Amino acid sequence: MTDVFSIPVRIYYEDTDTGGVVYYANYLRFMERARTELLRSRGLEQDVLRDECGVLFAVRRAEVDYLKPAKLDDELKVTAEIRRLGGASINFYQEVRLGEDVLCKGNIRIACIHDEALAPMAVPKRVTELLQPVVRRAPDGGEQ
Amino acid sequence: MTDVFSIPVRIYYEDTDTGGVVYYANYLRFMERARTELLRSRGLEQDVLRDECGVLFAVRRAEVDYLKPAKLDDELKVTAEIRRLGGASINFYQEVRLGEDVLCKGNIRIACIHDEALAPMAVPKRVTELLQPVVRRAPDGGEQ
Amino acid sequence: MTDVFSIPVRIYYEDTDTGGVVYYANYLRFMERARTELLRSRGLEQDVLRDECGVLFAVRRAEVDYLKPAKLDDELKVTAEIRRLGGASINFYQEVRLGEDVLCKGNIRIACIHDEALAPMAVPKRVTELLQPVVRRAPDGGEQ
Amino acid sequence: MTDVFSIPVRIYYEDTDTGGVVYYANYLRFMERARTELLRSRGLEQDVLRDECGVLFAVRRAEVDYLKPAKLDDELKVTAEIRRLGGASINFYQEVRLGEDVLCKGNIRIACIHDEALAPMAVPKRVTELLQPVVRRAPDGGEQ
Numbered sequence: 001m002t003d004v005f006s007i008p009v010r011i012y013y014e015d016t017d018t019g020g021v022v023y024y025a026n027y028l029r030f031m032e033r034a035r036t037e038l039l040r041s042r043g044l045e046q047d048v049l050r051d052e053c054g055v056l057f058a059v060r061r062a063e064v065d066y067l068k069p070a071k072l073d074d075e076l077k078v079t080a081e082i083r084r085l086g087g088a089s090i091n092f093y094q095e096v097r098l099g100e101d102v103l104c105k106g107n108i109r110i111a112c113i114h115d116e117a118l119a120p121m122a123v124p125k126r127v128t129e130l131l132q133p134v135v136r137r138a139p140d141g142g143e144q
Numbered sequence: 145m146t147d148v149f150s151i152p153v154r155i156y157y158e159d160t161d162t163g164g165v166v167y168y169a170n171y172l173r174f175m176e177r178a179r180t181e182l183l184r185s186r187g188l189e190q191d192v193l194r195d196e197c198g199v200l201f202a203v204r205r206a207e208v209d210y211l212k213p214a215k216l217d218d219e220l221k222v223t224a225e226i227r228r229l230g231g232a233s234i235n236f237y238q239e240v241r242l243g244e245d246v247l248c249k250g251n252i253r254i255a256c257i258h259d260e261a262l263a264p265m266a267v268p269k270r271v272t273e274l275l276q277p278v279v280r281r282a283p284d285g286g287e288q
Numbered sequence: 289m290t291d292v293f294s295i296p297v298r299i300y301y302e303d304t305d306t307g308g309v310v311y312y313a314n315y316l317r318f319m320e321r322a323r324t325e326l327l328r329s330r331g332l333e334q335d336v337l338r339d340e341c342g343v344l345f346a347v348r349r350a351e352v353d354y355l356k357p358a359k360l361d362d363e364l365k366v367t368a369e370i371r372r373l374g375g376a377s378i379n380f381y382q383e384v385r386l387g388e389d390v391l392c393k394g395n396i397r398i399a400c401i402h403d404e405a406l407a408p409m410a411v412p413k414r415v416t417e418l419l420q421p422v423v424r425r426a427p428d429g430g431e432q
Numbered sequence: 433m434t435d436v437f438s439i440p441v442r443i444y445y446e447d448t449d450t451g452g453v454v455y456y457a458n459y460l461r462f463m464e465r466a467r468t469e470l471l472r473s474r475g476l477e478q479d480v481l482r483d484e485c486g487v488l489f490a491v492r493r494a495e496v497d498y499l500k501p502a503k504l505d506d507e508l509k510v511t512a513e514i515r516r517l518g519g520a521s522i523n524f525y526q527e528v529r530l531g532e533d534v535l536c537k538g539n540i541r542i543a544c545i546h547d548e549a550l551a552p553m554a555v556p557k558r559v560t561e562l563l564q565p566v567v568r569r570a571p572d573g574g575e576q
Contacts, residue, residue, distance in 0.1 A: 012468055014313065014461045016306035018360050019259070023302060024203040025172035029446045032169075036444055047505045059168040062208045069202070069262060072306050073479045115163070118213060156324055158317045158457065160450035162504050167446060173302045180300055191361045216450050217335045307547070312491040313464075316457035346501070347456040352494045357550060403451070406501060 005038045005134070006079040009096075011070055021069035027104045028062065031094045034080040035108070042130045053124045056115045060089065064106040074098055081136045088112055088122055090131070093138065149182045149278070150223040153240075155214055165213035171248045172206065175238045178224040179252070186274045197268045200259045204233065208250040218242055225280045232256055232266055234275070237282065293326045293422070294367040297384075299358055309357035315392045316350065319382045322368040323396070330418045341412045344403045348377065352394040362386055369424045376400055376410055378419070381426065437470045437566070438511040441528075443502055453501035459536045460494065463526045466512040467540070474562045485556045488547045492521065496538040506530055513568045520544055520554055522563070525570065 009030045017023040036046065049055050070076055077097045084091040089111045096104040114121045153174045161167040180190065193199050214220055221241045228235040233255045240248040258265045297318045305311040324334065337343050358364055365385045372379040377399045384392040402409045441462045449455040468478065481487050502508055509529045516523040521543045528536040546553045 010465075012461070012465050013305045013307065014311060014464065017301045018304035018306065018308050019200050019202070019301065020306050021202075021262070024206070025169045025176075025302065028169035028172065029444070032446065033442075033444050045505055047503070056163050058163070058165075058210065058213070060210055062168070062206070062210075064206045066202065066204055066206075071479070073477055118165070154321075156317070156321050157449045157451065158320065158455060161445045162448035162450065162452050163445065164450050169446065173300070176302065177298075177300050189361055191359070215335070217333055307488050307490070309490075309550070312494070313457045313460035316460065320457075344451050346451070346453075347498055349498065350456070350494070350496045354490065354492055354494075357490070406453070 004079045004081055004136070005034070005041065006077045006097075007034050007037045009033065009076045009078050011072055011074045011076065013072065015070075016072050021071055024064075024066060027064060027066070027096055027106070030076070030078045030096060031080070031092075031106055031108060034078040034094060035092055035110075038080040038082070038134070039131075042134065044127060044130055049124065049127070050115055053126075054115050055112050055121060055124055055127075057090075057110045058113045059108060060111045061109040062106060063108075064104060066104050068098075068101055068103045070096070070098060070103050076103070082131055082134055083107075083136065083138060085123070085128060085131055085135050088120055090123065148223045148225055148280070149178070149185065150221045150241075151178050151181045153177065153220045153222050155216055155218045155220065157216065159214075160216050165215055168210060171208060171210070171240055171250070174220070174222045174240060175224070175236075175250055175252060178222040178238060179236055179254075182224040182226070182278070183275075186278065188271060188274055193268065193271070194259055197270075198259050199256050199265060199268055199271075201234075201254045202257045203252060204255045205253040206250060207252075208248060210248050212242075212245055212247045214240065214242060214247050220247070226275055226278055227251075227280065227282060229267070229272060229275055229279050232264055234267065292367045292369055292424070293322070293329065294365045294385075295322050295325045297321065297364045297366050299360055299362045299364065301360065303358075304360050309359055312354060315352060315354070315384055315394070318364070318366045318384060319368070319380075319394055319396060322366040322382060323380055323398075326368040326370075326422070327419075330422065332415060332418055337412065337415070338403055341414075342403050343400050343409060343412055343415075345378075345398045346401045347396060348399045349397040350394060351396075352392060354392050356386075356389055356391045358384065358386060358391050364391070370419055370422055371395075371424065371426060373411070373416060373419055373423050376408055378411065436511045436513055436568075437466070437473065438509045438529075439466050439469045441465065441508045441510050443504055443506045443508065445504065447502075448504050453503055456498060459496060459498070459528055459538070462508070462510045462528060463512070463524075463538055463540060466510040466526060467524055467542075470512040470514075470566070471563075474566065476559060476562055481556065481559070482547055485558075486547050487544050487553060487556055487559075489522075489542045490545045491540060492543045493541040494538060495540075496536060498536050500530075500533055500535045502528065502530060502535050508535070514563055514566055515539075515568065515570060517555070517560060517563055517567050520552055522555065
């Protein structure tokens, strides 16, 4: 099986807090960057999708476990794997790693919504076709 | 039973994104403000606790459900309830509301860590004593 | 003369960085909150203005002097004064204060732009009428 | 003369606001990333400098002109040039570019402060030695 998709994320002052570590909400920013780049690597640009299909990707649920803190100047690796591609939602599993350490992991459920009605809509067919090849079941065969 | 603790949060441009709604990570900022104010309302200032006990409050796990979006200029109410006060952790249940609508809800587990070792430590006794009176079990009697 | 318009801003973890102080870009967030509340206090809601006049307020220039740092749990006062109301722009002078200390001060020039063309447009007449009464020249009679 | 130092910055949802463009304070985040990478390219890591010399780099003044807006998915280039290396401060000139367009430009003055006293201190000798070779006067010979 191919490697898990990931992007590098460098930690700057903007990401840290006075506790000396990365502020907890910021890991969600990093995870979204990785999801966006996974889509882009499959030929899906969110601004184009919005213009052509009127679709926005909205987070419906986020479960995040914080295991170890990241710090200033760390160079992290943030992964993104699609675990399930549903009719109206997409489930991602993501990790934030420093070398071999997993600092943070998350299960993120995305729903497609219409950009004007802000109501749920089906995942556009083009999105499904381009993402289906990179769906990865969890090691235990489950969805997460 | 007394009302649930809450703070008002006004939405500014800084909180929104080009999707026309509040960016998903920002609800975690609002929830932390409410937790901080709940502690403060009980006489607990985090900078004092750090100086006196060397304790930092670190988020260990966050589960957040996004139900409806908030928008520019909304005046939200963000609640914070302590559901469980453990030996080394504190569980919060929180909602973000616009009028009667619940836009977002979260279960947040906080651990006490030492500010130099960045290792787990027991919840300081003063913290437990001041928070015990405001622990609220969930309506169904469970912890969440 | 009446008091300068101001809002309180409490400092939370989200605002700080690992240097132990408030991250420098965040003062611009606080200043915008104060400008928005000054407009609101005059009956001007930015979302309504956008819907009715198609106008967005865009920052054209910001000059900020950082004098002393703010820290976690500080309760700041952020001022907003209109120094000049032009045909297509509005100049603000703002301070961030902790008690009697001025921590930070800024001159911010806002331009009106059309929300679809993203091109400059005149300050809407209703805006000028409502803001004219609160224009305050600088103590030395100049515009800044 | 060699090319100006720059880094690429991709625009994500986190950077935008409901006006459809990048939120104005975020350009300061991008500019700091570029300054940090310029220092790093000269062998200067801020966390090491803090541990060894007790020095923090604090912004004393920022002047920013916003010329055109950046948008979601833009891939920007953010430059950093040292215009003046003083005894206790460093002046940077920076641009944010999209292709040939300059979207935003800034003059940023940094002061060295001691991380415990939070008081001004001289630029450490090692910093001066490593940065002197990359000081670039402005095209007109002035400092900005």
